[in-house]
Amino acid sequence: MPYRLLKFALSRRHPEPRMFRVPAALKPAYDVVIIGAGGHGLAAAYYLARDHGIRNVAVLEKGYLGGGNTGRNTTIIRSNYLTPEGVRFYDESLRLWRDLATDFDLNLFYSQRGHFTLAHTDAAMRTMRWRAEVNKHLGVKSEAVDAAFVKRAIPMIDMECGGHAPILGALYHEPGAIARHDAVAWGYGRGADRRGVEIHQQTEVTGIEVTGGRVVGVRTSRGRIATPKVLCAVAGYTPRILDMVGLRSPIYVHALQAMVSEAIKPWLDPIIVSGSLHVYLSQTARGELVMGASLDPYEVQNTRSTLDFAEGLAAHMLDLFPFLGDVKVVRQWAGLADMTPDFAPIMGTTPLEGFYLDSGWGTWGFKATPVCGKTMSHTVATGANHPLIRAFEFDRFERFELTGEKGAASVGH
Amino acid sequence: MKLMNCPLNGPRPVLEFAFGGELRAMPDPDRASDAQWADYVWNRNGAPGVKREWWCHVPSGFWFIAERDTLRDVVIATYPCEAVLR
Numbered sequence: 485m486p487y488r489l490l491k492f493a494l495s496r497r498h499p500e501p502r503m504f505r506v507p508a509a510l511k512p513a514y515d516v517v518i519i520g521a522g523g524h525g526l527a528a529a530y531y532l533a534r535d536h537g538i539r540n541v542a543v544l545e546k547g548y549l550g551g552g553n554t555g556r557n558t559t560i561i562r563s564n565y566l567t568p569e570g571v572r573f574y575d576e577s578l579r580l581w582r583d584l585a586t587d588f589d590l591n592l593f594y595s596q597r598g599h600f601t602l603a604h605t606d607a608a609m610r611t612m613r614w615r616a617e618v619n620k621h622l623g624v625k626s627e628a629v630d631a632a633f634v635k636r637a638i639p640m641i642d643m644e645c646g647g648h649a650p651i652l653g654a655l656y657h658e659p660g661a662i663a664r665h666d667a668v669a670w671g672y673g674r675g676a677d678r679r680g681v682e683i684h685q686q687t688e689v690t691g692i693e694v695t696g697g698r699v700v701g702v703r704t705s706r707g708r709i710a711t712p713k714v715l716c717a718v719a720g721y722t723p724r725i726l727d728m729v730g731l732r733s734p735i736y737v738h739a740l741q742a743m744v745s746e747a748i749k750p751w752l753d754p755i756i757v758s759g760s761l762h763v764y765l766s767q768t769a770r771g772e773l774v775m776g777a778s779l780d781p782y783e784v785q786n787t788r789s790t791l792d793f794a795e796g797l798a799a800h801m802l803d804l805f806p807f808l809g810d811v812k813v814v815r816q817w818a819g820l821a822d823m824t825p826d827f828a829p830i831m832g833t834t835p836l837e838g839f840y841l842d843s844g845w846g847t848w849g850f851k852a853t854p855v856c857g858k859t860m861s862h863t864v865a866t867g868a869n870h871p872l873i874r875a876f877e878f879d880r881f882e883r884f885e886l887t888g889e890k891g892a893a894s895v896g897h
Numbered sequence: 898m899k900l901m902n903c904p905l906n907g908p909r910p911v912l913e914f915a916f917g918g919e920l921r922a923m924p925d926p927d928r929a930s931d932a933q934w935a936d937y938v939w940n941r942n943g944a945p946g947v948k949r950e951w952w953c954h955v956p957s958g959f960w961f962i963a964e965r966d967t968l969r970d971v972v973i974a975t976y977p978c979e980a981v982l983r
């Protein structure tokens with residue numbers, strides 16, 4: 485038994501340790517205001533304080549810390565994207581993930597599982613080979629594997645998928661992992677808090693004050709704050725914040741749902757994705773199956789769940805794993821995905837001086853949490869976009885310079 | 898199951914319909930500046946609200962307009978597109 489635990493047990497006082505302070509009032513001014521206490525906003529605050537010495541920072545959250553998409557996602561972490569810009573960016577994130585638990589002194593339950601993207605058609609197999617070659621060229625472990633390899637790794641799978649979508653092979657990505665999403669938000673939050681950052685929950689940003697083409701302050705449900713720099717990291721709420729400053733963007737919002745089963749005996753080690761069947765799936769350390777599918781088919785800006793989704797996903801799950809027929813679904817939920825036309829994020833400086841964006845994270849931004857914090861803190865501190873995010877700039881659409889990430893990001897997580 | 902009222906076929910399960918995006922006015926391609934054209938091609942009204950949208954009843958291939966509150970996901974009215982295309 486660790487000494488610390490023994491001492492705690494024998495002591496008379498058992499204080500409840502808090503992850504972070506609850507600051508009483510807002511200060512009249514901060515060097516930087518971050519909107520959104522999701523993983524992205526908190527990570528940016530953490531690296532601003534740790535790496536750039538900028539500590540007079542407020543993170544404002546309208547609900548509770550980690551209650552947005554950070555606490556709603558299916559936690560798949562991988563870097564087997566299709567474009568060199570994407571692969572480099574996500575691979576840097578993967579490197580950061582590996583040291584994060586030590587950095588935080590907090591168990592993130594980071595669990596490397598291996599990640600299969602199943603191919604049911606020749607065309608899909610061709611894309612897998614293409615992705616594998618791009619990945620290998622950039623030093624990322626990926627390979628196109630045949631049906632026998634898939635069957636060996638996942639013995640319970642029905643390789644015929646009920647006869648209508650036989651599995652021909654897959655893209656196998658050994659570093660694919662899952663992690664505990666809440667702990668990521670808490671770890672970044674505590675690390676930022678200890679370095680002087682203030683986290684204000686239940687504090688909604690209602691307006692942004694602009695004078696002479698630059699940011700001078702924000703209005704909140706608890707009063708006004710002066711600040712020269714605002715970082716907007718609000719995922720599905722991005723268009724509402726952009727409306728406050730009169731910027732137009734291609735971001736559109738659809739709900740993305742997910743569900744989880746009761747805990748069953750461990751039988752599935754790797755993470756499985758099938759683009760054709762619109763399914764992705766992993767089994768947690770506790771034994772629950774965490775399952776997701778594609779976006780809701782039309783624009784929705786609220787987090788309701790639908791029976792259509794549960795039915796559709798269950799049907800495809802049974803194509804892959806008929807033996808799950810009696811397993812119960814225990815929870816279903818949704819988050820708001822901020823989608824972009826090229827399935828890549830929109831990050832960095834904007835035409836408005838002092839206003840920085842970390843957005844367009846749609847259905848794929850959890851894995852990017854650490855690298856977004858790193859690159860956005862650099863961008864906010866220096867006023868210039870970090871080299872890793874140049875392909876994701878706000879004005880790329882106006883220049884018709886989109887990225888080509890669509891093939892790898894749409895349902896692959 | 899959620900129902901939607903098709904102006905041609907009456908109330909049908911929402912699964913029979915395909916979403917076609919918000920109704921938007923196209924600028925004149927010969928007169929629009931590059932910036933105006935790029936704005937039309939890419940930018941969207943992403944904030945919630947009551948929007949006029951294109952929908953298609955897939956089995957009958959019938960396109961029409963729906964007014965929908967995207968925050969509450971409630972359809973307020975549906976009507977044929979002639980009313981808005983003039």
Ligand SMILES: Cc1cc2nc3c(=O)[nH]c(=O)nc-3n(C[C@H](O)[C@H](O)[C@H](O)COP(=O)(O)OP(=O)(O)OC[C@H]3O[C@@H](n4cnc5c(N)ncnc54)[C@H](O)[C@@H]3O)c2cc1C
Binds near residue numbers: 525552851
């Ligand atoms: C069901 C689902 C499954 C997913 N699966 C994966 C996956 O497997 N792998 C992956 O990499 N990604 C996945 N994602 C995407 C990922 O969850 C997100 O891209 C990522 O978590 C975004 O983090 P964030 O910190 O930017 O946003 P969030 O965590 O959403 O945080 C934004 C915060 O801003 C707050 N906010 C909004 N407006 C205001 C305001 N006006 N004032 C103050 N605060 C405000 C919100 O309350 C919220 O807490 C999934 C998403 C969903 C919904």
